Structure formats: C-alpha cells, structure tokens
Amino acid sequence: MKAAQAHPLPFNPAVLRWARERIALPIEAVAKRVSTSVERVADWENPEAKRQPTVKQARKLAALYGRPFLEFFAAELPPVPPVDLVPDYRFHRRPPSEIELVALAEVQRWAEEQRLNVFDLLELLGDGPPTFPAELNATLKDNVEDVARRVREFVNLPIEAQFRLNANDKRLLPDIIRSKFSECGVLILRQSGLQRARTRGMCLFAESLPIIVYGKEAPSAQAFTIAHEFGHVLLGCSAISGGPRFGKSTDKRKLIEGWCNRFAAAFLIPEQALGHALAAPDRPQDAFDDGMLAALANRFAVSRHAMLIRLVNLGYVDPRFYWRMKRPIFIREEEEYEPPPMRPPYYGSRYKNSRGDFYTGLVLEAWETGMISSHNAAEFMGIKNLTHLEDIRQNFRR
Numbered sequence: 045m046k047a048a049q050a051h052p053l054p055f056n057p058a059v060l061r062w063a064r065e066r067i068a069l070p071i072e073a074v075a076k077r078v079s080t081s082v083e084r085v086a087d088w089e090n091p092e093a094k095r096q097p098t099v100k101q102a103r104k105l106a107a108l109y110g111r112p113f114l115e116f117f118a119a120e121l122p123p124v125p126p127v128d129l130v131p132d133y134r135f136h137r138r139p140p141s142e143i144e145l146v147a148l149a150e151v152q153r154w155a156e157e158q159r160l161n162v163f164d165l166l167e168l169l170g171d172g173p174p175t176f177p178a179e180l181n182a183t184l185k186d187n188v189e190d191v192a193r194r195v196r197e198f199v200n201l202p203i204e205a206q207f208r209l210n211a212n213d214k215r216l217l218p219d220i221i222r223s224k225f226s227e228c229g230v231l232i233l234r235q236s237g238l239q240r241a242r243t244r245g246m247c248l249f250a251e252s253l254p255i256i257v258y259g260k261e262a263p264s265a266q267a268f269t270i271a272h273e274f275g276h277v278l279l280g281c282s283a284i285s286g287g288p289r290f291g292k293s294t295d296k297r298k299l300i301e302g303w304c305n306r307f308a309a310a311f312l313i314p315e316q317a318l319g320h321a322l323a324a325p326d327r328p329q330d331a332f333d334d335g336m337l338a339a340l341a342n343r344f345a346v347s348r349h350a351m352l353i354r355l356v357n358l359g360y361v362d363p364r365f366y367w368r369m370k371r372p373i374f375i376r377e378e379e380e381y382e383p384p385p386m387r388p389p390y391y392g393s394r395y396k397n398s399r400g401d402f403y404t405g406l407v408l409e410a411w412e413t414g415m416i417s418s419h420n421a422a423e424f425m426g427i428k429n430l431t432h433l434e435d436i437r438q439n440f441r442r
Contacts, residue, residue: 055096055116061089062121063109067150068143078104110150127153130248133297134286140241147240148284155233155248155255158399161424162231162253165406168415173252174229182278184303191278192310199224203317206345214345218258218266225256225274226402232256232270234398245269245285247276262381264347271311275304309354312346318354328362331369349374392432395425396440408437 064074075082078101087093097105106113115122127149132140140148166173180198182191196202201224209217222232231253238246238259248255256273258266269285276283281300321343322336332355341351352370355361396404404425411421422433 053096053099053102053117055088055102056118057089057091057093059116059118059121060097060105063105063111063115064089066124066146067109068141068146069108074105074108077108130246130282130284131297133283133301134243135298135301144241144243147237148243148246151235151237151241151246151257152248154235154237155231155246155257158233158403159231159248159250159253159255162403162406165410165424168410169406169413175252176229176254176277180228180278181280184279184299188303188306188310189315192307193314195274195278195311196314199228203314207343209345214342215263217345218263218270221267221270223401225270226400230254230256230274230277231403232258232400233403234258234260234400236260241284243284243286245273247273247281247283247285249277249280249282260383261378262347262383264341264345265349265378265381267312267346268308268350271308272304274311275307276300278307279303305353306357309350309357312350313344313354315358317344318358322360324358325360328356328359329365330362331365332361347374349378392425392427392435393439395427395432396436399425401440404436404440408440412437 064071071082071085075085078085080101084095087095088097102116103113106116129145129148129152163173177198180195201220206217226232229252233255235257236259238244238257244259244261246257248257254277256270256277258269258273261269272285276285279300283300285301285304321340332352337348337351341348344351352361352366356363356366407421407424410416411418416424418430418433422428422430425433425436427433
C-alpha cells in the first residue's frame with residue numbers, strides 16, 4: 045500500500061514576492077543565499093507555477109527577508125505602513141539607491157519599535173518616560189567648545205578617565221560614552237543594517253527618549269558617530285548622517301552636520317587636553333606626520349580621521365592637507381573595514397549589545413518581577429531561543 049502523499053504547505057506566492065521586493069533584493073541574490081536556482085525562486089512567487097519552497101527553504105527566506113515565517117501563510121499582504129524617513133544629511137555624489145532607502149527604512153522602523161517597547165516596559169514597571177536634560181539643549185549659534193565642555197561635565201566623563209584606558213580597553217570607549225549618554229534619557233541602539241545604506245548613524249529626535257542608531261564601524265569611529273548623533277539630539281534635529289566633514293556653507297543641512305562634527309571632535313578631544321599633548325603651531329601646517337597623528341589618535345582613543353579633523357578645526361593643519369591627501373584614504377579605509385573575528389562572551393550578548401543596557405535592564409526587570417513572561421521577554425529582545433535569554437540574565441550584571 046502506497047504511503048499517503050504529503051500535502052504541500054499553503055505558502056502564499058504573493059507574500060513571498062512582496063517580502064523580497066520590499067527589501068529590493070534581486071531573485072539572483074535570493075537563489076544564491078537559499079542554494080537553489082533563479083527559476084525555482086521565480087516559481088515560488090508565481091501562483092500559476094504550483095511550486096512551493098520546503099520548510100527549511102522558507103525559514104531561510106524569512107530570515108533573509110526579515111519577516112516572520114508564519115507570515116508566508118497569510119491570505120493577504122501584511123499591512124506594513126511605509127516609513128517616513130527622517131531628513132537625509134548625507135552628501136554623496138550619487139543619489140541613494142532603492143536598496144539603500146529600503147535598508148534605511150527598515151532600520152528606522154526597527155528603532156521606532158524599540159522606543160515603543162521601552163514605553164510599554166516603563167508603563168508596566170510604573171515608571172514615567174525619561175526626559176532629556178533641558179540644560180544640555182543647544183543651537184547652531186552656540187560655541188561647540190563650550191557645549192562639549194558642558195556635556196562632559198554633566199555626564200561626568202573627565203578626560204583623565206579616557207587617558208587611563210589601557211591598550212586593550214580603548215575599544216570600550218564607545219560603550220562608555222553610550223552608557224553616559226543613555227543616562228541623559230537617550231535610547232542608543234546598534235544596528236548593522238546601516239552598513240548597507242552608506243550611513244554612519246541616525247538620530248530620531250523626540251522630546252521624550254530620542255534615539256541614536258550607530259553601526260558596526262571600528263570602535264574609534266563608533267565613538268565619533270555616537271558623539272555626532274548626540275550633537276543632533278542637542279540641537280533637537282533628526283537626521284541620517286554620513287561621514288565626517290567640515291567647512292563653510294550656507295546650506296542648513298551642512299551647517300548642522302558641520303556643527304555636530306565639530307561638537308563630536310571637541311567632546312572626544314578637548315582643546316586644552318590636546319594643547320598639553322601637542323603645542324599649537326604659529327600657523328596651520330601644510331602636512332602632518334602620520335606617526336604623530338596615529339600616536340595622538342591612540343592617546344585619545346579616537347580614529348585618525350577624527351583626530352585630523354580636530355587638528356584642522358583648531359588651526360594645527362591646513363584644511364587642504366585633509367581634503368586632498370587624507371580624506372580619500374580615510375573614507376576608503378572606513379568603507380573597507382571588517383571587524384576582527386571575535387568570539388562573543390556568550391551568544392545572547394549580540395542582542396544585548398544591539399539594544400543597550402538601558403533597554404535590556406528594563407526587559408530583565410519586568411521579567412524578574414513577573415510583569416512579563418519569559419516568552420514576552422524574548423520577544424522584546426528579538427530572541428527565539430530562551431537559552432540565550434537566560435545567558436543575558438546571568439551575564440548582564442557581571
């Protein structure tokens with residue numbers, strides 16, 4: 045007697061096609077990632093072809109498209125509202141591609157969801173939303189040196205603490221700054237999706253709990269990006285930010301970006317501290333020694349790019365040396381940067397690092413006090429395996 049033939053799962057071809065097209069992913073790329081042919085992927089999206097992916101293939105598609113697996117069985121297309129992107133302050137020579145815009149929209153959507161999650165958790169715990177300190181608000185007319193000094197004093201981060209970081213701990217400066225700025229009522233998130241969009245960072249400003257999103261750059265570059273986006277928070281200005289730049293302009297966006305870049309450099313490299321490390325010349329130098337630049341950058345735990353910008357801003361170096369000689373090199377290095385292979389201390393750490401200690405702490409507190417279940421806590425953290433959630437709890441306060 046022949047075994048009964050298994051019925052194919054009712055995947056909706058229209059949903060499969062919608063999920064792929066919404067992230068502007070070519071069929072060829074999907075076929076390669078799922079280890080199948082282009083023709084087969086096209087058939088999965090064609091209701092006339094009567095072909096379906098296997099469960100394993102469909103789960104790979106769900107992970108690739110960033111959609112829930114069960115969504116592929118929906119009778120209608122999911123009601124996902126479009127994202128109204130915040131202003132783009134990047135200044136690339138070519139306009140953003142569709143893939144970049146989709147990636148930016150996904151990052152912004154995800155970040156806004158995390159902010160709403162924080163409000164839900166605070167309400168469950170009986171706490172009110174944090175407010176950004178009014179005394180830190182700034183305008184374009186404010187001197188960045190004064191603002192940077194005021195912010196350092198407010199968050200209690202003396203430059204001596206930065207100097208005391210040993211060689212192995214200098215990579216922790218972005219985490220230190222992230223923690224200090226988070227205490228000001230800012231939700232700071234890390235999202236690798238920014239890399240697909242030629243974007244250093246993003247600020248989603250709101251009166252309560254503004255958001256900063258940064259990516260997986262080198263740690264020294266991350267510190268500059270976080271400080272730059274905090275500058276946008278100080279100005280009360282949402283933005284998608286590009287690479288560091290400076291210069292005179294009448295364009296409002298360039299004025300804002302220039303102010304935020306100067307603030308970031310002034311915050312990370314206070315003028316007085318730099319003066320103690322290197323005497324200011326009588327006039328801007330036509331060039332600057334690479335070894336000295338690297339040594340100064342290492343002392344302040346910043347990138348050579350950020351250090352040279354600071355030297356130009358303070359009149360140590362002629363701007364033409366930056367623009368003509370060094371900027372193209374720095375940009376290429378940043379675009380080609382690949383983080384070194386490092387084994388995380390525990391698997392769940394990537395979820396915690398993405399959302400930050402403030403967010404993770406709220407989830408754990410709500411879970412441990414019985415306000416939410418373990419499954420709810422896992423959903424808040426974006427975790428499917430509860431073992432990873434337990435890992436986070438065991439390691440969070442070490």
